[in-house]
Amino acid sequence: MTSSPSRFLATLLLLVFGFIGAASAAAEREYVLGPGDIVRITVFQNPDLTTETRVSENGTLTFPLIGSIVVGGQSTTKAENTIATRLREGGFVLMPQVNVLPMQIRGNQVAVLGQVNRPGRFPMETANLRLTDMLAIAGGISPNGADTVVLVGVREGKQIRREIDIPALFMNGDLANDAVVSGGDLIYVHRAPVFYIYGEVQRAGAFRLERGMSVMQGLAVGGGTTARGTIRGLRVHRRGADGVLKVIEPELDDLLQVDDVIYVKESLF
Structure with a gap:
């Protein structure tokens, strides 16, 4: 059973556009030359033109026969085409095949x-x-x-x-x-932001403050109260935006803030 011409054409177009898309994505990922980069430039069948040079601060490099040329901000493929064009237009190489290889990346x-x-x-x-x-x-x-x-x-x-x-x-x-x-x-x-807990808890110290962490969750991170501890009269020491330290008595579902200090008192009974 053979495919219809329209199906064959659709498949061919998908393959072509898929190839173009892949090539475009690859081009976008190419390295872009920057000031300070050291590159090795070779021209096929012209070993005397092989050059290792540095891209200057203004994005230029010097190449035999064509002198100074701007490559800063260009991908390696674009730089190869730029050099090849100058060699061809200057009549130095008839059909130049140029390769630009970054040796040391310092600019970007x-x-x-x-x-x-x-x-x-x-x-x-x-x-x-x-x-x-x-x-x-x-x-x-x-x-x-x-x-x-x-x-x-x-x-x-x-x-x-x-x-x-x-x-x-x-x-x-x-x-x-x-x-x-x-x-x-x-x-x-x-x-990461932290909060502190001390007093009658299993593990006192500084702990990472997770998003949306409540006072109860903070107590859980500290391992809960000791046998002598109580959540009655729980206190949170909090410094406001004005720098003034306030002592508040929170609800267990209140949210903790950065650098809050939870203090768990000892039970009197």
Whole structure:
């Protein structure tokens, strides 16, 4: 049984557009050259043109026969085409096949600092890397890290600062906020918010404050009261936005706030 011409044509179009889409996605992920990068440039069957050079601060490099050429901000494929065009138009090589290979990536780096497992500066080895990509490269957020990450950088000549809720990206499917990073960006993961508990509890100390955590849940994290402890007369010491310390008597289902201190008294009976 043979397929109808229309079905064959539809299948062919799907294959073609699928290939174009895959090629486009691959192109978007290509590394983009930046200042400080060291590249090795070769021209097929022209070994005397092999050059290892550095991209200058203004995005240019020097290549034999054609001199200075702008490659900063170009993908490696675009840079290859640019060099090949100059060689062909100058009459130096009839049909140049150029290869640009980054040897040391220094221009497009992103700093990831704070509560990550491997802080440092990391090269952007492909284009269109996102915030979560860089966090993964840095080993992910450490157990002490906050859920909200700060991204600082420059876009169109203006300083930007964004706070991005990482769990919301995946729990709510809000991937539009997974920002594309740029060379020179800084990603900072602050220490997770904590609360404190002391007095007649099984485990006194500082604990991570989870979202929507109630006073009762805070007590549970501390292992509950001791045999001598009581939740009657429970106190929470809380510092307000004005810096004034207040002592309140909360309900068990009240929500805890950052740096709250729960005090469990000893029972008198």
